[in-house]
Amino acid sequence: MEDARNARTPLSADEIRALIEADHKHVWHPFTQMQEWVEQPCMIVAEGEGAYVIDVEGNRYLDGISSLWVNVHGHRRREIDDAIRAQLDRIAHSTLLGTASVPSIRLAERIIRLAPEGLTRVFYSDNGSTAVEVALKIAFQYWQQHEDPAKRKKKRIVSFHNAYHGDTLGAVSVGGIDLFHGKYGPLLFPVRKVHYPDCYRCRLGLASSECGIACLEELERLMEREADTLAALVIEPLVQGAAGMIMAPPGHLKAVETLCRKHDVLLIADEVAVGWGRTGTLFAVDQEDVRPDLLAMAKGLTGGYLPLAATLTTEPIYEAFLGPYEEEKTFFHGHSYTGNALAAAAALASVEIFEKENTMENLQPKIARLAEGLERFRDLEHVGDVRQRGFMVGIELVEDKSSKRSYPAGDRIGMKVAMEARRHGVLLRPLGDVMVLMPPFIITLDEIDTLLDVTYRCITSVT
Numbered sequence: 042m043e044d045a046r047n048a049r050t051p052l053s054a055d056e057i058r059a060l061i062e063a064d065h066k067h068v069w070h071p072f073t074q075m076q077e078w079v080e081q082p083c084m085i086v087a088e089g090e091g092a093y094v095i096d097v098e099g100n101r102y103l104d105g106i107s108s109l110w111v112n113v114h115g116h117r118r119r120e121i122d123d124a125i126r127a128q129l130d131r132i133a134h135s136t137l138l139g140t141a142s143v144p145s146i147r148l149a150e151r152i153i154r155l156a157p158e159g160l161t162r163v164f165y166s167d168n169g170s171t172a173v174e175v176a177l178k179i180a181f182q183y184w185q186q187h188e189d190p191a192k193r194k195k196k197r198i199v200s201f202h203n204a205y206h207g208d209t210l211g212a213v214s215v216g217g218i219d220l221f222h223g224k225y226g227p228l229l230f231p232v233r234k235v236h237y238p239d240c241y242r243c244r245l246g247l248a249s250s251e252c253g254i255a256c257l258e259e260l261e262r263l264m265e266r267e268a269d270t271l272a273a274l275v276i277e278p279l280v281q282g283a284a285g286m287i288m289a290p291p292g293h294l295k296a297v298e299t300l301c302r303k304h305d306v307l308l309i310a311d312e313v314a315v316g317w318g319r320t321g322t323l324f325a326v327d328q329e330d331v332r333p334d335l336l337a338m339a340k341g342l343t344g345g346y347l348p349l350a351a352t353l354t355t356e357p358i359y360e361a362f363l364g365p366y367e368e369e370k371t372f373f374h375g376h377s378y379t380g381n382a383l384a385a386a387a388a389l390a391s392v393e394i395f396e397k398e399n400t401m402e403n404l405q406p407k408i409a410r411l412a413e414g415l416e417r418f419r420d421l422e423h424v425g426d427v428r429q430r431g432f433m434v435g436i437e438l439v440e441d442k443s444s445k446r447s448y449p450a451g452d453r454i455g456m457k458v459a460m461e462a463r464r465h466g467v468l469l470r471p472l473g474d475v476m477v478l479m480p481p482f483i484i485t486l487d488e489i490d491t492l493l494d495v496t497y498r499c500i501t502s503v504t
């Protein structure tokens with residue numbers, strides 16, 4: 042087995058050339074300017090092992106972004122590999138429309154045991170975008186079937202500027218990143234938008250230590266004015282990921298929840314990025330004892346193995362969809378691969394590792410090591426801000442530190458730092474000029490030091 046595997050990597054120079062040629066000819070990469078792509082060195086991943094990915098030439102790279110934030114326990118975790126193989130010997134997939142399946146039942150039970158209190162029901166889908174869309178549709182339909190006709194006016198969603206909830210059109214509607222979402226305006230449904238706290242570039246010009254989260258006033262006013270038409274608020278708890286690792290000050294999330302409760306607006310927590318341990322607790326809402334009405338999870342759910350998502354909700358919301366069939370309270374939503382058996386088996390194994398290995402407890406010293414190692418970045422001439430929440434890190438590069446002026450987008454500074462890091466054996470993917478560090482949880486303290494050293498040196502040499 043082992044020999045056969047090793048014999049496959051590295052590939053021959055001819056094989057590699059043929060692969061690159063075919064990639065350039067046929068594969069359209071996500072979030073990628075393809076004109077730039079075909080001019081860059083093409084790294085093709087062939088294998089993974091723990092915190093490393095290995096390319097077709099056999100070079101090893103420390104995976105500093107957990108394969109775009111999804112990998113949790115490392116690549117090729119025996120327990121997850123075995124769980125998928127065992128499931129494969131039974132069945133790869135069977136539909137949840139009209140039949141149930143063993144792994145999807147077991148997984149739902151396990152998720153609910155660990156999920157924030159009050160969440161009791163699991164609706165499966167395939168990815169973060171669909172998990173958010175499911176939450177939006179449930180929230181909308183919930184009010185439409187409300188017994189009080191006045192409540193049926195609650196149709197509008199509140200979301201945040203610079204939010205990212207995925208790339209399907211419903212998720213784009215509640216998104217707020219102009220570069221990604223701006224063009225699609227005419228295709229989207231209208232949403233009420235408020236600002237997320239951005240303490241580095243505070244719109245009110247206040248210092249975060251003494252602001253009392255004054256930026257909440259905007260949401261407060263909106264709710265007071267329009268609560269009777271507001272169905273739900275969707276938020277990335279604690280950290281706006283894709284926006285550039287923007288981190289809300291402590292108390293913000295709790296205050297948002299309080300406003301939602303006061304004005305009878307459902308709270309949707311998009312934990313697609315922050316869920317499953319990323320912020321240092323199993324779920325981000327746990328940190329402020331917040332109890333969302335709906336919670337979307339995806340990325341880390343299967344340990345980074347297979348596409349699977351879940352939208353969790355409460356008993357009262359679930360019950361609002363019950364009734365005789367002809368009342369049409371059914372939630373008419375589902376995907377071909379909803380609750381896929383292989384993905385559910387992988388997720389179950391991943392969740393079991395959290396429980397068996399005390400993953401969250403073991404992560405705490407690593408979070409501290411990251412924090413220590415990040416301190417020296419603050420003194421760099423072109424590092425404007427260093428943000429960390431648990432195992433999510435954003436290092437913002439700026440052209441001018443005192444005025445916080447960004448580099449021109451065309452300079453591609455973040456991308457250049459990432460390309461330089463790759464030459465030093467570290468795989469990074471920035472968000473604009475924000476360097477993102479989001480390693481798998483099995484990374485060792487020494488590997489954390491390497492990740493930081495390489496990032497530090499590459500920032501210094503490029504800026």
Ligand SMILES: *Cc1c(COP(=O)(O)O)cnc(C)c1O
Pocket residue numbers: 167168169170171173205206207208277282283311312313314315339340
């Ligand atoms: C990645 C992400 C999504 C979208 O998930 P996909 O699986 O890429 O569709 C939604 N919300 C947040 C916060 C994300 O980070």
